[in-house]
Amino acid sequence: MEGLSPEDKSNIVRGHKAAISNPNVSDEAKSNSQNVIDELGNAHYGQENAKSKDEGNVLRGYKATISNPGVSDEAKQHAQQKLDEAGQ
Numbered sequence: 001m002e003g004l005s006p007e008d009k010s011n012i013v014r015g016h017k018a019a020i021s022n023p024n025v026s027d028e029a030k031s032n033s034q035n036v037i038d039e040l041g042n043a044h045y046g047q048e049n050a051k052s053k054d055e056g057n058v059l060r061g062y063k064a065t066i067s068n069p070g071v072s073d074e075a076k077q078h079a080q081q082k083l084d085e086a087g088q
Contacts, residue, residue: 009040
């Protein structure tokens with residue numbers, strides 16, 4: 001399966017994972033799907049981004065917390081502390 005983009009590999013893996021978890025799929029097909037997943041190395045397009053949060057979005061969330069009248073003073077203090085630590 002050479003020549004596939006990372007996104008294509010991810011889509012293939014997702015499809016095979018769905019087949020494995022589908023109770024209507026035969027054991028033979030599930031075994032084949034597992035072999036394909038193993039061959040592709042359990043590839044996930046954009047997996048690194050899914051685990052890390054965008055710092056800009058996090059900081060904007062803290063700023064929103066501070067200006068939200070429905071948020072407790074304790075939460076606002078925590079948000080301000082995080083912003084101070086980030087130099088904002």
